[in-house]
Amino acid sequence: MRCRDAAHVLERYALLLELAGESPFKARAYSAAADALAALDRSLDDALDSGALSQIRGIGEGIVATLDELRRTGTIAHLAELEGQVPPGVVRLTELRGVGAKKARQLWLDCGITSIEQLEQACREHRIAACKGFSAKSEAALLDAIAFWRSTRGQLQRHKAWRLYDELRATLLDGGARDIVAAGQLRRGCETIDLLTLVAITESNTVALPEDFAPAGTRRYSSITRDVPIEILLATPDEAGTALFVATGDDEFLAAATGGSALPPLPDEADVFAHLHLPDIPAELREGTAIVERARRGEIPRLIAREDMRGMIHVHTTWSDGKNTLDEMVLAARELGFEYIVICDHSQSAAYAGGLTIDRVHQQRAEIDALASRVSGIAILHGIESDILADGSLDYPDDVLAEFDVVVASVHSHFALPRAEQTARILRALANPFTTILGHPTGRLLLRRDGYDVDIEAIIAEAARTGTVIEFNVNPYRLDLDWRYHRRACSEGVRFAIDPDAHSTDGIRELFDGISVARRGELTPTDVVNTMSLEQFRAFVAAQRERKQNLQVSA
DNA sequence: GCCGTTTTCGGCCCGACTGTTTTCAGTCG
Numbered sequence: 119m120r121c122r123d124a125a126h127v128l129e130r131y132a133l134l135l136e137l138a139g140e141s142p143f144k145a146r147a148y149s150a151a152a153d154a155l156a157a158l159d160r161s162l163d164d165a166l167d168s169g170a171l172s173q174i175r176g177i178g179e180g181i182v183a184t185l186d187e188l189r190r191t192g193t194i195a196h197l198a199e200l201e202g203q204v205p206p207g208v209v210r211l212t213e214l215r216g217v218g219a220k221k222a223r224q225l226w227l228d229c230g231i232t233s234i235e236q237l238e239q240a241c242r243e244h245r246i247a248a249c250k251g252f253s254a255k256s257e258a259a260l261l262d263a264i265a266f267w268r269s270t271r272g273q274l275q276r277h278k279a280w281r282l283y284d285e286l287r288a289t290l291l292d293g294g295a296r297d298i299v300a301a302g303q304l305r306r307g308c309e310t311i312d313l314l315t316l317v318a319i320t321e322s323n324t325v326a327l328p329e330d331f332a333p334a335g336t337r338r339y340s341s342i343t344r345d346v347p348i349e350i351l352l353a354t355p356d357e358a359g360t361a362l363f364v365a366t367g368d369d370e371f372l373a374a375a376t377g378g379s380a381l382p383p384l385p386d387e388a389d390v391f392a393h394l395h396l397p398d399i400p401a402e403l404r405e406g407t408a409i410v411e412r413a414r415r416g417e418i419p420r421l422i423a424r425e426d427m428r429g430m431i432h433v434h435t436t437w438s439d440g441k442n443t444l445d446e447m448v449l450a451a452r453e454l455g456f457e458y459i460v461i462c463d464h465s466q467s468a469a470y471a472g473g474l475t476i477d478r479v480h481q482q483r484a485e486i487d488a489l490a491s492r493v494s495g496i497a498i499l500h501g502i503e504s505d506i507l508a509d510g511s512l513d514y515p516d517d518v519l520a521e522f523d524v525v526v527a528s529v530h531s532h533f534a535l536p537r538a539e540q541t542a543r544i545l546r547a548l549a550n551p552f553t554t555i556l557g558h559p560t561g562r563l564l565l566r567r568d569g570y571d572v573d574i575e576a577i578i579a580e581a582a583r584t585g586t587v588i589e590f591n592v593n594p595y596r597l598d599l600d601w602r603y604h605r606r607a608c609s610e611g612v613r614f615a616i617d618p619d620a621h622s623t624d625g626i627r628e629l630f631d632g633i634s635v636a637r638r639g640e641l642t643p644t645d646v647v648n649t650m651s652l653e654q655f656r657a658f659v660a661a662q663r664e665r666k667q668n669l670q671v672s673a
Numbered sequence: 674g675c676c677g678t679t680t681t682c683g684g685c686c687c688g689a690c691t692g693t694t695t696t697c698a699g700t701c702g
Contacts, residue, residue: 148674151674178675220700251693252693256692258698469687533689
């Protein structure tokens with residue numbers, strides 16, 4: 119068992135402890151331990167036997183004993199007991215927005231609710247308002263939350279879809295497949311996945327499938343029993359190219375590309391494009407009919423690719439709310455071949471995230487300088503993710519801001535401002551001479567909450583006027599700014615930074631997956647500042663500051 | 674359950690927001 123898997127178990131244990139009415143502090147201790155554990159990229163056996171776990175703050179004797187039980191028996195007896203005690207539907211109640219462990223427990227014990235369906239029924243019949251602590255208003259809020267929950271069911275963020283893919287891949291390879299390839303929405307770079315499509319390449323045209331898969335056509339199998347519907351297509355190696363092509367594009371694209379004729383079995387996708395007399399169309403663009411026409415006219419741009427990325431920008435460490443240390447994050451970026459990394463921990467107003475006071479900013483700089491002198495092969499820049507305060511100002515005085523190599527300015531509070539006020543606030547931050555990059559411009563969390571209400575056109579225009587970079591934050595919950603705005607912004611002269619907003623070394627690796635989504639937006643290497651060399655990037659930031667200062671003077 | 678002592682108990686990230694209450698509790702980031 120990997121530490122990451124053990125972390126998931128502890129997280130669930132923490133939730134059940136709270137639902138069962140045990141000390142919320144105990145639950146929090148388990149939850150914090152889960153966080154710490156998730157950052158360890160090693161096996162649980164190794165972490166326990168080396169004594170590394172007991173060294174970690176927040177993991178003491180009790181939790182080490184629990185983890186030892188988990189690795190010996192594959193489970194935690196007390197957790198199993200709680201699973202028997204708390205109905206599974208009550209655990210699911212916490213998936214609703216605005217329902218935490220306390221409210222779920224209250225709904226269960228005071229109102230007798232043990233599933234989301236029962237809760238919905240009870241709200242409609244106004245039986246919840248009769249319970250202590252609830253009113254007609256809370257019934258309406260709960261119904262809203264249930265509607266939102268329902269609208270996001272059967273969909274996954276990309277990292278969760280990849281996790282499911284990894285599980286299936288291992289099973290299918292064990293079951294005799296020669297190779298497994300992700301196709302469909304995942305390969306096209308869709309930001310959320312409502313159908314997971316895999317091609318299983320097998321010599322014999324058969325593979326041992328998990329029990330929940332049933333036939334759904336010629337050599338096609340599907341399952342609807344997991345978090346998202348899944349389909350698996352079987353193909354022999356000599357027809358793998360055709361199978362992958364068919365499993366990747368959407369229906370409109372396939373009809374336009376093939377003209378409705380059946381494709382011969384071909385081993386490689388390149389053979390399929392040659393057969394169709396079409397240039398290679400990147401998987402991320404294979405939707406709709408227009409792209410086929412563009413391809414025929416030779417209008418497919420050279421899209422950004424992972425090899426183009428030279429700078430890793432916007433990374434958190436244990437100095438604020440990151441799970442891995444500065445050293446670990448730097449070494450992980452170097453291992454992936456990055457030439458420079460820009461550390462951007464939270465600023466002082468982000469107290470919940472351990473934001474840096476001015477003193478700690480200076481301490482962190484000293485540590486970065488010390489590390490830079492020890493580590494070769496990667497440059498370390500000192501940036502900050504500065505909160506944009508309610509009035510649009512940044513979170514430090516100018517003399518402190520001026521010391522950073524890069525300032526990512528982001529909204530983390532006051533999400534509910536009216537549109538005009540929210541927009542004005544962000545425009546003010548864009549005009550700030552020290553704002554290098556506008557972080558996650560809408561604050562959306564995919565399948566969790568919408569972004570704050572802002573005028574994106576106005577933000578793009580002001581970014582263009584001031585020369586401020588807009589972030590494409592590729593944290594799999596964010597993927598913000600939405601790729602649908604990318605071309606328009608670029609046509610106005612805006613540049614993007616493709617940033618992982620990584621809070622762990624795993625998050626750093628997710629950067630590459632996010633590039634798939636950037637390709638949907640047709641970002642090219644010249645649109646993206648991370649493709650610059652270190653010297654180019656430093657010169658870019660210096661020129662940007664000068665330009666912005668001049669704009670301020672003339673204003 | 675963890676931590677750090679004022680060293681074996683008492684407090685535990687903090688501010689905004691919302692909704693139910695008249696002074697606070699729960700949720701969220």
